[in-house]
Amino acid sequence: MTPPDGRSGPLDPATAAAPPAVTAGVAVDRRPHTLRDHLLAARDWLWRRPWFTRSATQLPVARWIARRRARQMFDLVAGFVYSQVLLAVVRLRVCETLAAGPLTPAALGAEVGLSEDAARRLLDATTALGLTDRRSRGRFGLDELGSALLNTPAVVPLIDHHSLLYADLADPVALLRGESGETAMARYWAYARSARPAAMADESVAPYSELMAASQAMLADDILAAFPPRGVRHWLDVGGGEGVFAAAVARRAPEARVTVFDLPAVAGRARDRLAAAGLGARVEAVGGDFLTDSLPTGADVVSLVRVIHDHDDAVALAILQAARRALAPGGCLLLAEPMAGTGGAEPIGGAYFGFYLLAMGSGRARTPEELRALLARAGFQDARLRDTRQPLVTRLIVARPAPQDADGTAAS
Numbered sequence: 147m148t149p150p151d152g153r154s155g156p157l158d159p160a161t162a163a164a165p166p167a168v169t170a171g172v173a174v175d176r177r178p179h180t181l182r183d184h185l186l187a188a189r190d191w192l193w194r195r196p197w198f199t200r201s202a203t204q205l206p207v208a209r210w211i212a213r214r215r216a217r218q219m220f221d222l223v224a225g226f227v228y229s230q231v232l233l234a235v236v237r238l239r240v241c242e243t244l245a246a247g248p249l250t251p252a253a254l255g256a257e258v259g260l261s262e263d264a265a266r267r268l269l270d271a272t273t274a275l276g277l278t279d280r281r282s283r284g285r286f287g288l289d290e291l292g293s294a295l296l297n298t299p300a301v302v303p304l305i306d307h308h309s310l311l312y313a314d315l316a317d318p319v320a321l322l323r324g325e326s327g328e329t330a331m332a333r334y335w336a337y338a339r340s341a342r343p344a345a346m347a348d349e350s351v352a353p354y355s356e357l358m359a360a361s362q363a364m365l366a367d368d369i370l371a372a373f374p375p376r377g378v379r380h381w382l383d384v385g386g387g388e389g390v391f392a393a394a395v396a397r398r399a400p401e402a403r404v405t406v407f408d409l410p411a412v413a414g415r416a417r418d419r420l421a422a423a424g425l426g427a428r429v430e431a432v433g434g435d436f437l438t439d440s441l442p443t444g445a446d447v448v449s450l451v452r453v454i455h456d457h458d459d460a461v462a463l464a465i466l467q468a469a470r471r472a473l474a475p476g477g478c479l480l481l482a483e484p485m486a487g488t489g490g491a492e493p494i495g496g497a498y499f500g501f502y503l504l505a506m507g508s509g510r511a512r513t514p515e516e517l518r519a520l521l522a523r524a525g526f527q528d529a530r531l532r533d534t535r536q537p538l539v540t541r542l543i544v545a546r547p548a549p550q551d552a553d554g555t556a557a558s
């Protein structure tokens with residue numbers, strides 16, 4: 147059972163029975179403990195036997211499973227290539243160019259600055275990926291994904307900024323070991339590593355603030371459909387960027403006072419944007435650092451949209467505690483962000499956000515249970531999860547402040 151290189155694998159019965167050992171100061175225990183561990187160990191053992199894989203492919207069901215697994219494996223290998231095809235589509239404005247109707251590779255190439263051969267190669271790739279499809283006379287038109295991309299222009303800058311992430315991921319092991327030095331993502335999301343984020347100038351906050359403002363429009367509708375701002379008197383959006391979400395609240399709740407709180411340079415941008423939207427008198431933008439400055443108090447809803455997942459636990463806890471202090475009696479907290487473990491979107495929380503936020507330098511996607519635990523530590527109770535129309539992109543938790551003892555700690 148021992149592999150030729152002399153290392154024993156977890157399924158080696160000798161290893162499985164071996165007592166726990168210690169490697170580099172860390173306890174190593176490979177033994178199965180639960181019934182599930184045993185079943186999975188048996189499955190792993192079977193799939194690693196060449197005779198089993200060979201005979202499995204003779205049976206129709208097993209053949210289907212084996213083919214599906216091969217495809218999954220190939221997609222893991224090729225995922226980066228697919229992303230780069232998409233980046234080329236965005237940078238060359240392929241969808242915009244095909245919007246008026248199908249084109250031959252030569253005609254598309256002439257429009258976007260590619261040779262006929264290169265355009266054909268790109269179109270073969272985009273067709274295989276569902277962005278374009280084949281039409282008559284050797285032409286290519288937009289397929290469903292291509293049309294979706296065209297109809298969601300806010301996704302385009304989101305896709306484009308991924309080139310920074312891909313550069314940081316060039317050596318994923320160095321990134322995991324913390325040996326990458328300053329990453330492009332950390333430079334982009336300058337607040338993530340800044341000791342004094344409130345001192346950041348406009349040029350440091352502008353790129354990420356514009357990106358957030360462009361993509362927020364897609365989220366605000368979904369969030370406010372799941373949590374309509376009915377009867378709200380004062381809504382405070384903390385870390386609210388350029389005020390796109392606050393503006394959406396103000397439009398739906400004309401009687402409400404709305405405040406957006408963000409770093410001073412971002413709040414300045416929010417003021418300009420709100421004034422341009424004719425909401426300058428209704429929505430106030432307050433600048434400050436939510437870790438060192440007091441938040442405006444007395445709001446009956448405090449929202450944190452795509453804020454908590456940016457931060458490690460200690461900082462996330464401090465933000466939630468500040469939000470709790472800002473709430474009026476009877477008010478509630480609205481936390482909206484993509485969450486780990488979301489059914490059907492597991493790779494997004496687990497793999498994508500895990501590595502995105504690692505490259506950025508802080509934070510992680512949390513499961514609803516982990517968020518509930520943080521909320522409880524911050525003095526909230528009754529935390530309820532609400533799904534949105536697109537739980538893959540964002541889910542909501544609504545929580546109420548727990549009663550506090552006279553000294554301000556949560557009552558037990």
Ligand SMILES: C[S@@+](CC[C@H](N)C(=O)[O-])C[C@H]1O[C@@H](n2cnc3c(N)ncnc32)[C@H](O)[C@@H]1O
Nearest residue numbers: 337358362385386387408409434435436451452
């Ligand atoms: C990921 S963005 C989300 C923006 C907005 N809520 C949205 O969903 O579009 C996080 C926001 O938190 C703000 N932020 C980060 N650190 C902050 C701090 N210490 N004090 C106040 N705001 C901060 C950033 O400037 C940024 O606007």
